[in-house]
Amino acid sequence: MSGRLIGVGTGPGDPELLTLKAVRALAAADVVAHFAKEGRAGNARRTVEGFLRADAVELPLCYPVTTEIAAGAPAYGAAIAGFYAAATAAVEAHLAAGRTVAVLSEGDPLFYGSYMHLHVRLAPRWPAEVIPGVTAMSGCWSQAGLPLAQGDDVLTVLPGTLPEAELARRLADSAASVIMKVGRNLPAIRRALIAAGKLGRAVYVERGTMERTLTVPLAGKADDAAPYFSLVLVPGWEGRP
Amino acid sequence: MSGRLIGVGTGPGDPELLTLKAVRALAAADVVAHFAKEGRAGNARRTVEGFLRADAVELPLCYPVTTEIAAGAPAYGAAIAGFYAAATAAVEAHLAAGRTVAVLSEGDPLFYGSYMHLHVRLAPRWPAEVIPGVTAMSGCWSQAGLPLAQGDDVLTVLPGTLPEAELARRLADSAASVIMKVGRNLPAIRRALIAAGKLGRAVYVERGTMERTLTVPLAGKADDAAPYFSLVLVPGWEGRP
Numbered sequence: 001m002s003g004r005l006i007g008v009g010t011g012p013g014d015p016e017l018l019t020l021k022a023v024r025a026l027a028a029a030d031v032v033a034h035f036a037k038e039g040r041a042g043n044a045r046r047t048v049e050g051f052l053r054a055d056a057v058e059l060p061l062c063y064p065v066t067t068e069i070a071a072g073a074p075a076y077g078a079a080i081a082g083f084y085a086a087a088t089a090a091v092e093a094h095l096a097a098g099r100t101v102a103v104l105s106e107g108d109p110l111f112y113g114s115y116m117h118l119h120v121r122l123a124p125r126w127p128a129e130v131i132p133g134v135t136a137m138s139g140c141w142s143q144a145g146l147p148l149a150q151g152d153d154v155l156t157v158l159p160g161t162l163p164e165a166e167l168a169r170r171l172a173d174s175a176a177s178v179i180m181k182v183g184r185n186l187p188a189i190r191r192a193l194i195a196a197g198k199l200g201r202a203v204y205v206e207r208g209t210m211e212r213t214l215t216v217p218l219a220g221k222a223d224d225a226a227p228y229f230s231l232v233l234v235p236g237w238e239g240r241p
Numbered sequence: 242m243s244g245r246l247i248g249v250g251t252g253p254g255d256p257e258l259l260t261l262k263a264v265r266a267l268a269a270a271d272v273v274a275h276f277a278k279e280g281r282a283g284n285a286r287r288t289v290e291g292f293l294r295a296d297a298v299e300l301p302l303c304y305p306v307t308t309e310i311a312a313g314a315p316a317y318g319a320a321i322a323g324f325y326a327a328a329t330a331a332v333e334a335h336l337a338a339g340r341t342v343a344v345l346s347e348g349d350p351l352f353y354g355s356y357m358h359l360h361v362r363l364a365p366r367w368p369a370e371v372i373p374g375v376t377a378m379s380g381c382w383s384q385a386g387l388p389l390a391q392g393d394d395v396l397t398v399l400p401g402t403l404p405e406a407e408l409a410r411r412l413a414d415s416a417a418s419v420i421m422k423v424g425r426n427l428p429a430i431r432r433a434l435i436a437a438g439k440l441g442r443a444v445y446v447e448r449g450t451m452e453r454t455l456t457v458p459l460a461g462k463a464d465d466a467a468p469y470f471s472l473v474l475v476p477g478w479e480g481r482p
Binding site: 007009011012014015016017018019020021023024084108109110111112116117119120121123128130131132133134135138139141142143145146147148149150151152153154155156157158159161162170174209237240241 | 248250252253255256257258259260261262264265325349350351352353357358360361362364369371372373374375376379380382383384386387388389390391392393394395396397398399400402403411415450478481482
């Protein structure tokens with residue numbers, strides 16, 4: 001019996017947004033791996049509560065750092081590289097024992113997901129399958145009832161970590177945009193939207209599809225506090241009826 | 242009892258990629274509306290086969306034109322505007338009778354979906370909910386096992402209908418890209434990828450997650466035939482291990 005790797009997209013947070021395929025994969029998995037911050041269940045793990053086998057082995061993969069060190073710093077790169085090597089080894093030990101390992105991924109596994117780091121290391125050596133998921137951005141614009149892009153709109157997905165001038169340039173050059181990694185970057189994102197003439201169209205969504213979610217026009221949000229699970233949506237379809 | 246509108250994302254084509262929430266909404270819907278070409282069941286309708294109530298009323302909304310008239314032509318605009326007005330009226334008659342109407346949408350309803358045209362007309366007047374779905378692009382890159390974007394990558398979604406020079410400029414300016422509406426635009430898309438120096442990274446996916454699907458490096462695809470359900474993926478994450 002050969003080990004099998006499955007990247008499972010768990011969607012934006014609401015367990016009802018799991019796919020049938022994800023539910024079946026979770027019910028069949030011998031081992032369920034999930035990325036998390038030390039001592040805290042990640043969002044993907046919370047989403048699948050109640051969908052795992054009673055005898056499934058849980059394998060938390062705990063980031064050594066998240067935002068304590070700047071992502072560009074050499075110490076960050078070294079810590080993260082060592083972490084992915086160790087996580088790969090931990091998963092591979094189960095694969096070598098013939099087990100099916102489901103690796104949880106918030107949203108969609110191959111769309112900015114941590115699972116990608118395991119996939120590129122293990123998929124060349126083991127049977128691997130990726131189950132796509134509903135992205136966080138889809139969850140957010142659906143909850144907001146905000147048509148995002150239509151017809152010949154260009155849609156750009158922008159990390160909020162980009163330099164402010166580049167953010168502004170790209171916002172001005174796209175019919176529709178989604179800004180991820182908002183958090184501490186919200187003041188710069190707000191200024192970039194103003195520079196691009198798009199603040200009035202921007203919608204801020206916090207914890208989309210989860211409990212205690214919030215949707216407000218960004219121009220009406222008085223403070224610049226934003227948790228990790230927040231996005232800014234700039235809809236296109238300017239000629240909508 | 243008040244009528245209720247639900248936009249239901251049916252995902253990329255594989256019925257297993259329906260969400261639990263979509264399945265429950267379909268099982269509860271009095272009326273199931275779906276966009277289609279005259280005389281042909283659309284892909285969304287095929288995806289939900291077996292998930293509808295036996296007594297559900299089906300409401301096909303048949304496009305008067307698809308590709309017979311150029312999208313920019315005045316005759317196209319007039320035909321399409323009349324179509325959406327008639328489709329809105331047909332759905333609204335059921336809402337006024339107190340029925341729950343599920344409108345099927347391939348992929349995700351508010352991401353380039355026809356459902357958006359009904360949503361903007363009806364959501365101001367009726368209780369409306371949107372159930373997000375797995376997008377076609379997620380289905381395609383998952384099937385290809387192709388990590389699409391990571392870290393600070395900018396991802397651009399491009400309609401293949403854009404002018405060739407604009408396509409090339411935007412491809413060169415983005416770490417990762419997805420080109421939709423491939424079909425007859427494939428020769429121009431290929432030339433734009435060459436101009437942007439990205440043909441070697443491009444992957445062509447036809448009918449992702451459906452039967453008779455095909456995934457090939459675009460550079461190795463000998464012909465320029467491409468059906469409507471095809472995409473070109475240009476992955477980012479250039480520094481991947």
